[in-house]
Amino acid sequence: MWHTYVLPLSHEFESIKSAIGALGGAHKAFKLQTQTDSLTQSLAQSYELASVKQYNNAIQIMKQYMESPERNLQVVLTCCLIFICIESLYGRYMNVTRHLEAAFSLLNHDHISNYGAATGTLSAQKDLAKFMENIGPSLCGLTSDLFFFMGESQSSKLVSELQKWLHRQDPIYLKEPGAPFFSVQAAASWRTQMETMNEVAMYTECPLCSSMGYPCGKDATVCSRFEHGLDTASFLRYWSARYSALNLTFDPSKASASDLSRFKVLELEETTWRARFKLNSIKGDLEAPDCMDILKKAESIIELSKGETGHIFNFQANLIPPIAYVIISCQDEKIQWEGVRLLRSLGRREGVWDSKKVAEIYADMITAKANKLLSWDDIPPDVPQLTELLSSLKLVTLPESQQ
Secondary structure, eight states, X not given: OIIIIIXXXXXXXXXXXXXXXXXXXXXXXXXXXXXXXXXXXXXXXXXXXXHHHHHHHHHHHHHHHHTSTTOOXXXXXXXXXXXXXXXXXXXXXXXXXXXXXXXXHHHHHSOGGGOGGGSSOHHHHHHHHHHHHHHHHHHHHHHHHHHHHHGGGSOHHHHHHHHHHHHTSOXXXXXXXXXXXXXXXXXHHHHHHXXXXXXXXXXXXXXXHHXXXXXXXXXXXXXXXXXXXXXXXHHHHHHHHHHHHHHHHOOGGGSOHHHHHHHHHHHHHHHHHHHHTTOSSTTOOOOHHXXXXXHHHHHHHHHHTTTOXXXXXXXXXXXXXXXXXXXXXXXXXXXXXXXHHHHHHHOEEETTEEHHHHHHHHHHHHHHHHTTSSOGGGOOSSHHHHHHHHHTSOOOOOOGGGO
């Protein structure tokens, strides 16, 4: 995405060039966060100031560009994507939400043919179609990560805009398993789209589902979870069959570092999905063996990135959410502390998820529960509400031996 679209477009459009400059400054400031000496902190502050200046400049240019009849969908969405990265680096998840709202609102409001630069030639139209194929999973993945982070605090506007966009996409047909996915990336894109549809369905309440506490299994007129063939259990079986076929042809010794990492991430996500579908209730607890399996696979991915130095930023949230899911879905304190240990060892931000910050939030949660300041049923699954709840409690730190 970055090498194919963002960098080439930056040579032609000033808005993208300024946005990339802002992202570069924000990333440099982010990388210096862990160093506390005054000289380094002063340098980080200068990077941040430069980033803010470039960011404001990019936004100003984009405002003017949006009024132009020659505006290009690729340029606008590329800027949205860069802005989301910048806001994620600063941990401003509400601003991330607003940029995602803008991206999906734009996609729903303007048909591709309305963008003058895209309709010049057949080649330009094909380029735009390819761009949309690539950016769709990225935006879906970011939204899904954000939904899990925010839970019931999420934006109803974003849910609505995403629903409109998903309804315009080709339906996912659950046919008998056929050939393996042609690439790890293709398998990841399918999974991302389905996960996003599932997340959206969770916020489109069916009265019967709400009263029962789990999907009612009725048709689309009763339960939105089955619109467009949205039977996630069936999809998981179909996806897993194609993924398993791909697995047979995948040779780790010949794979690039990025493909190997992506493959392990898919293994982690499949394991997490399987654990979720064992539950009889949306709010059910995971089985301890499944929790340990998820954490073990997460740790194997962490081992791959041990050679990387400094604080790491990742566009997609691949590691932190599965670990977080284990911590809030398993009452075994030893397993919970193991999850906290992994988060503390990560030293990275994935989208809106900061491993260090959420590790301390979950550590406080476990401590509060151990001190009987809250019950398991009191604990909300999303980070903002959990943070607010914990801030109202007087915590007593557990002895080191109990962590």
